[in-house]
Amino acid sequence: MEAVPPPQPLIDIDSHGFWNALADGRFAMQRCSTCRLFQHPPAERCNACGSTVAYEELSGGGEIFSFIVVRHPTVPGYLDDLPYVVALVELDDQPGLRIPTRLAGAEPTDVSIGQRVQIALVDLAGGNHTVAVFELAE
Amino acid sequence: MNATTMDDIAVVGIGRTEFTRGSGRTTLGMAAEACRSAIADAGLTPADIDGIANFQAGDSHPGLAVARAIGVDQLSLCLDISGGGNQACAVVANAAAAVRTGQANTVVVYRSMNGRSGKRFGVATDNGSSPLAVGGEGQFNAPQGYMTPPQWMAMWTKRHQHVYGSTCEDLGQIAITQRRHAHDNPHAIKRELVDMDGYLNTRWVHEPLRLLDCTMEVDGAAAIVITSLDRARDLPQPPVVIHAGSESHGQGGSWDQWEDPTVMYSHYAAPLLWQRAGFGPTDIDFACIYDCFTYTVMAVMEDFGFCDKGEVGDFFSEGRATHGGDVVINPHGGLLSEGYIHGMNHHYEAVHQLRHHAGNRQVEGAETALVTAGAGPYGGALVYTVDA
Numbered sequence: 001m002e003a004v005p006p007p008q009p010l011i012d013i014d015s016h017g018f019w020n021a022l023a024d025g026r027f028a029m030q031r032c033s034t035c036r037l038f039q040h041p042p043a044e045r046c047n048a049c050g051s052t053v054a055y056e057e058l059s060g061g062g063e064i065f066s067f068i069v070v071r072h073p074t075v076p077g078y079l080d081d082l083p084y085v086v087a088l089v090e091l092d093d094q095p096g097l098r099i100p101t102r103l104a105g106a107e108p109t110d111v112s113i114g115q116r117v118q119i120a121l122v123d124l125a126g127g128n129h130t131v132a133v134f135e136l137a138e
Numbered sequence: 139m140n141a142t143t144m145d146d147i148a149v150v151g152i153g154r155t156e157f158t159r160g161s162g163r164t165t166l167g168m169a170a171e172a173c174r175s176a177i178a179d180a181g182l183t184p185a186d187i188d189g190i191a192n193f194q195a196g197d198s199h200p201g202l203a204v205a206r207a208i209g210v211d212q213l214s215l216c217l218d219i220s221g222g223g224n225q226a227c228a229v230v231a232n233a234a235a236a237v238r239t240g241q242a243n244t245v246v247v248y249r250s251m252n253g254r255s256g257k258r259f260g261v262a263t264d265n266g267s268s269p270l271a272v273g274g275e276g277q278f279n280a281p282q283g284y285m286t287p288p289q290w291m292a293m294w295t296k297r298h299q300h301v302y303g304s305t306c307e308d309l310g311q312i313a314i315t316q317r318r319h320a321h322d323n324p325h326a327i328k329r330e331l332v333d334m335d336g337y338l339n340t341r342w343v344h345e346p347l348r349l350l351d352c353t354m355e356v357d358g359a360a361a362i363v364i365t366s367l368d369r370a371r372d373l374p375q376p377p378v379v380i381h382a383g384s385e386s387h388g389q390g391g392s393w394d395q396w397e398d399p400t401v402m403y404s405h406y407a408a409p410l411l412w413q414r415a416g417f418g419p420t421d422i423d424f425a426c427i428y429d430c431f432t433y434t435v436m437a438v439m440e441d442f443g444f445c446d447k448g449e450v451g452d453f454f455s456e457g458r459a460t461h462g463g464d465v466v467i468n469p470h471g472g473l474l475s476e477g478y479i480h481g482m483n484h485h486y487e488a489v490h491q492l493r494h495h496a497g498n499r500q501v502e503g504a505e506t507a508l509v510t511a512g513a514g515p516y517g518g519a520l521v522y523t524v525d526a
């Protein structure tokens with residue numbers, strides 16, 4: 001048992017839709033109404049053209065762009081949970097659109113760059129939030 | 139060549155405190171000591187100072203407080219820059235610009251931090267009892283157990299290893315060479331020599347980075363004094379000229395969305411710098427490369443054109459990065475071994491060397507130095523030269 005839970009998101013007006021979607025079981029990011037680019041982290045308007053944005057569900061598939069094996073106790077909530085793999089996942093929905101994520105259930109030796117991954121939603125301990133982790137695709 | 143230089147501004151004084159693992163002092167006290175020391179080194183008194191500049195990440199005393207603590211009651215320039223080591227060249231360049239544009243005559247620039255005993259950059263939190271609440275981009279990452287610079291840097295390192303076949307041993311060559319340099323530096327916090335076995339046997343922090351790939355967090359302060367070259371020529375120390383500088387801060391500062399982690403800010407800053415300086419990497423005698431991590435040295439050296447992609451390990455193992463080689467990299471041992479004063483100590487070392495005061499670690503005949511600041515998406519660089 002962890003005495004201290006993992007960090008909780010400090011949600012703001014721009015990120016509200018991201019966390020709300022996860023709570024509803026959907027993995028979504030902001031997409032521009034005009035140029036149709038996805039963007040992350042979120043902002044009030046499209047970074048590229050200044051148009052309005054809306055959260056849109058993503059496919060949930062991606063590829064490992066890079067990864068690390070966390071071996072030193074660093075982040076509260078994960079201090080006794082070593083080692084674990086964090087992968088930087090490039091999402092299928094747009095080249096260069098990435099998100100760092102724990103690779104659930106993966107042994108460090110099973111992981112390599114370029115592997116396919118698929119989203120899995122899990123509850124975040126210590127609060128009422130859902131987070132998107134990824135797991136190696138079959 | 140149309141060089142855009144700052145050749146009429148010089149560094150005339152340098153100062154620093156002892157670097158320790160637990161100062162038992164305030165950042166105010168250490169800043170004041172380093173600034174007083176730099177002013178005295180310049181042959182000046184606090185009455186000659188009309189500008190102060192520093193950078194900090196909410197972890198240090200502001201310029202106005204430090205000015206008061208060294209007996210300067212009126213400032214015509216008081217510049218508090220927000221940031222970490224990414225601002226360590228910007229703060230000097232902006233102080234130089236202030237002198238050139240007449241905003242101030244003589245500026246003391248400092249960085250003071252309890253980087254070990256106070257706020258630590260590699261640690262998420264002290265052992266609090268309530269959960270951390272993390273905002274900004276970190277709100278998406280911290281809940282995943284991913285929130286500190288060593289983790290981000292490991293992620294970038296792994297990508298470089300994948301694309302260019304660089305290895306942990308290549309990183310080890312950097313750590314080993316810099317430690318050998320620190321061995322000759324009494325001010326360095328880590329001086330014992332290390333070999334490849336020693337490097338490989340230190341524990342993992344976050345794979346692929348080991349303990350010796352990470353900077354040595356310390357408490358301390360460093361300061362330099364800047365004025366016009368005209369005034370500098372009347373002062374006791376040989377002037378060190380701020381020849382040229384460049385900055386690059388890009389892609390929103392996101393370590394996750396940065397297009398290609400096999401290059402850093404320096405991919406953009408380097409061509410600008412060489413263009414402004416009117417020369418290139420082969421003209422540099424020694425370089426104080428910002429080395430929060432060994433991988434920063436690797437990527438930044440590639441970006442500045444000291445060697446080709448994937449060749450940095452060989453460059454070090456063949457002796458090209460040390461005395462008698464192409465360019466001496468971090469002759470003081472760098473942040474990895476001298477201590478992590480967020481790169482302000484790089485400026486101290488550059489000036490010390492260009493004055494030819496560095497004793498048994500002196501870079502022979504040193505006339506030009508590159509100092510870099512920052513890592514990943516943001517940073518800058520300066521070229522210093524001796525007074526022609």
Ligand SMILES: [Zn+2]
Nearest residue numbers: 032035046049
């Ligand atoms: Zn748009």
